[in-house]
Amino acid sequence: MPAPPRSVIELPELKVYIENFGKFSSDIAFAAEAEGKIVGAWCRIMADYGHWAKDIPSLAMAVLPAQRGKGIDSQLLHRLLQRLQALGCRGLSVSGQNPAERLYHRMGFKMVLERKDNFVMLHLFHHSGK
Numbered sequence: 001m002p003a004p005p006r007s008v009i010e011l012p013e014l015k016v017y018i019e020n021f022g023k024f025s026s027d028i029a030f031a032a033e034a035e036g037k038i039v040g041a042w043c044r045i046m047a048d049y050g051h052w053a054k055d056i057p058s059l060a061m062a063v064l065p066a067q068r069g070k071g072i073d074s075q076l077l078h079r080l081l082q083r084l085q086a087l088g089c090r091g092l093s094v095s096g097q098n099p100a101e102r103l104y105h106r107m108g109f110k111m112v113l114e115r116k117d118n119f120v121m122l123h124l125f126h127h128s129g130k
Contacts, residue, residue, distance in 0.1 A: 013113065017042075030079045031076075032076060037064055039062060041077055042059075043080060049118060059077075067078070074106070080092070083085050093122050109123045
């Protein structure tokens with residue numbers, strides 16, 4: 001499928017992913033550089049397709065097609081999960097209908113909601129109570 005035009009980021013349902021990013025404490029991002037291009041993973045608490053709870057951020061992740069399958073996505077997601085857990089977050093949610101579903105399963109996400117056209121998966125952290 002060809003990439004959508006850059007103008008899609010102006011759609012209200014997609015603006016929530018980037019508008020004022022970094023302004024809120026739940027805004028966390030990691031990036032990797034591959035062949036001179038940036039790929040990344042980010043999360044924030046937002047009312048998006050994968051929203052699960054007011055205290056659980058939603059994951060947004062973009063890996064360039066040429067860089068997929070090289071472990072960059074796993075490394076970015078692992079770092080993001082470590083950071084969220086260190087901050088005391090309860091978990092991370094993700095929505096979609098794409099090949100990344102296998103990655104989410106490998107990283108410990110569990111299916112919590114299946115819809116006709118997408119799903120929501122949740123990764124909950126186990127805190128020691130200290």
